[in-house]
Amino acid sequence: MIYIVKLELSSGTPDRTARRGDRAPRPAAPLATLPGVAIQISPSILSADFARLADEAAAVPNADWLHVDVMDGHFVPNLTLGLPVVESLARATDTPLDCHLMIEDPDRWAPAYAEAGAGSVTVHAKAARAPVRTLREIRRLGARAGLALNPAEPVEPYADLVGEMDMLLLMTVEPGFGGQRFLDLVLPKIRRAREILDGREASVWLQVDGGVGDDTIERAAEAGADVFVAGSAVYGAQDPSKAVDSLRARAAAAAGLG
């Protein structure tokens, strides 16, 4: 009887009045949907049709994650979506949601995204006042924890935090908008981050985000990235699913995995 009640609660409409402490932590969500695939492709729904998000998610069944850009109009000069959309999308797709919070006060909001069903929640180092506590809280709630750095932010000050994260996100454009040009000036930082992660034998994904397409993904993969966010290169393509395959093949070849 109790079991039935629980099932109804978890599959029905989310109770948005529930307080954070009311919910039990979930088991950690899987990082990848394709076991054994080293290169991860995360199409960014920022370039998708927001009125058809469930269909847009279904258009890339071969994606490992779906990248969800949460922008608040303050941390970045753009406004996108928030918790209700993430909750609905998490119910509409089996692909883990890779939520990238480009918001002020992520310490306050990040746990709610983990509870909303995100597979990973990434906060910006620059915006977080208590990054260690926030990363730990995200993990405690069953999601993977990510830390993001803008193009001009060095990676060295965060080297001691690698044990607290599952993913390090290096922005390869200034955050805020899709369709920008990949910044080659970030390549040395990708290499440096790869050295730090390998040197510490850290099991941490190295994600790049911004301007990633068939013409740039190889450079990022050669430098050591293994998770690639791509918005316009996927949702601007005639066939988004083929675009994911093409990106994966190029990155795998450049990383010596193809």
Ligand SMILES: O=C(CO)[C@@H](O)[C@H](O)COP(=O)(O)O
């Ligand atoms: O976070 C962001 C932009 O701030 C990205 O996730 C964009 O959505 C990437 O779009 P493309 O550069 O691939 O078009």
